[in-house]
Amino acid sequence: MSRSRLRGRIPRLIALGALLAATAVVVPYAAPGTSSPAQAAPATFTHPGVLVSRPQLDFIRSRVNAGAQPWRGAYDQMMASNFASLSRTPKPRAVVECGSYSNPNNGCTDERQDALAAYTLALAWYITQDSRYAEKAIQIMDAWSAVIQDHTNSNAPLQTAWAGSSWPRAAEIIRYTYGGWSSTGVNRFATMLRNVYLPEIVNGNMTSNGNWELSMMEAALGISVFLEDRGVYDRALAKFRDRLPAFLYLTTDGAYPRGPVGSHIDTRAEVVSYWHDQATFVDGLSQETCRDFTHTGYGISAISHVAETLRHQGQDIYPEIQDRLRHALGLHARYELGDPVPSSICGGSLTLGLGPVTEVAFNALNFRRGVPMTRTQQLTEQQRPAGTNYLFVAWETLTHASNPY
Template sequence: MFISLALLAHLFTFISVALSPSPVAAAPSRYVHPGVFLSRLQLDFIRLKVILKLEPWKTAYDAMLATPMAFLNRTATPWQVVECGSNSNPNKGCTPERQDALAAYAMSLAWYIERKEVYAQKALEYMNAWSYVLQGHNNTNAPLQTGWSGANWARAAEIMRHTYPGWQAADIAQFETMLRTAYVPQLLVGSNSNGNWELVMMEAAIGIAVFLEDSSVYDAAMAKFLGRVPAYIYLSSDGDLPKIAPSQNATLNTPAKLIKYWQYQDTFVDGLTQETCRDYAHAGYGLASIGHVMETARIQGDNMYSDGWGRLKDFGTRLFKALEFHAQYEPTGGNLTVPSWLCNGTISRGLGPITEVGLNALHARLRYPLPYTEKYTVAQRPAGTNYLFVAWETLTHGGCESGWGWW
């Protein structure tokens, strides 16, 4: 009897949880560099595609360079204390910090792709400017701010430290000090707000830990991440109600409290997230950080997606289900009618530029079909930035339909 590869992929999805062990919070015995979100192999691949003017990478690269954050006449605007309140009120240094971190990341990518000294020096300009000024963050959105900015500082710094010889030792040491004093203490506290907060905070902390080669920070952050993901994306194997993050066991101690935390959604299906009924944008933030951390962990030797036979592990299954669940209702995805049981029949669509990483990992690398996600992703290329922490992922992870994702 003939069984299609697509059917086998679906069968493997359903049996994966029982056959695959759960992830374990453990730092690598030897760190891989560059190893925050992108490996050297990936960077070389991207560089080759752009040099050869192949799509979608060439257009995505040009689009990145056309953003104001990649302008060479742009200057850094560091703050000593960044104060971020709810809904950006007050906004004292918050936007400059996030965008300077994004600019440093853009310049680090441009440096690696074109090997032009001007791009390398521009990336260092941003990182050095902030590291000699910033002392800390305060107000209600400080945890989220450190996550958003810290995630891109870590990516940029990892590329520059391990591919560009011109970053001076004293400046590297100062940058490390900034990360240890102005970011790590805030990040490792975690958050019991909506789940995208803690997810991006752990994304930043894990990236910083790789850059610093600090296994205690890595383990602490990964432990929180491993507890948060199953509490963010629901699977039917969780039971009648979603799982609860360990830090919230005391506060979400009744079904009514848990349902309220899930935006009053009381019907749970595979792939639903804790913020789906809030809006797709925030759910997209959470899914983005999950994919980012899984990529960093994979580079460091911990494959959270699948086992050695290509069967999805628990986290791979959750990301797979969540991407398809949300994309099916996007106008450029499946454009399906929203059922009445989901968010009272009304959802706020717009995942944003967050699907390239998961699509590349699950479809291009592991060959699982994600038809709605692929359609949505291709329709919005080249994916740009959300001006918070997601940036230029068609350039870094696009091209799944071309077989990109072979490593």
């Protein structure tokens, strides 16, 4: 690493060290008249427990092996993808440089897709019990942990979050269900997550569009589970709770949404500008709805991933976020399915493309909790089997369709 890059990383590493040394529980923001008590990290972490749990994996395997739909079709889709290839050659870099909209793209696509491949191969291992898939996942994870040192340029936080969301999913499955990953490999991978990924994401990014910070907290939470780091876990959960009402609006929040905690965005005019000039606020509207549905989908997906990981760790946050999440899914599903857009929503013009992001939340709210979600169900079933967005979402019909666990 060059001296200039090393100097740039020292403040981040010092800040991370101070954070990890702290033991106090961070109390999250609570709007006036509400109660949102902090939840400390579990005394004992559950593994595998990042997005998917062992009971969920067992359910998936039983459904696929029985040839049941939609799981078998989703599995076949996954196995036909390049991400499941046993001949994949990882492409690690010491420095991954990602500018705005991945320009420049020096290792950005390679890193994201290698991380998704490791997760895909881990799923393939568990379902088939064929050790070749586990060994290929290990090869990819070992290759990156031996090389990567930094992320640079303007999109570094988001790039780190996307890859950092996929890596711990793969690592959790392999480490806790397969006996072939060496302690040297596990420890080096953990060091990579702590020293390369966490410093870039753990403090969030309060003034960016909301999908950034939500994805950053998804990655930080997943990494905290793999590292069994209670301080990072508590910090990620608190920031997630702070950010959620600044991304998805409910009329019970007040006349207009609040800005991200700690930002200068607090007047109505500033909020309208931050919400891409949307001045009328309705249940389920997102801070990025009037930007486009694709980025909105990134945020919704990260929210559902965080909630699912928390649930695996014994902290079911779905009752707390249920109304906000169901309204957001319903509103965006309605227009994604072709309903006419009123002039009060983004001037009557939307840029669609929500992506394969509804399965996890739909399963949690509708299938497990019994919440009616007619339009979200219609969109979810229409999109099955949900594939990948090639960034940090992959194979969620397989992992979460009608999964009771």
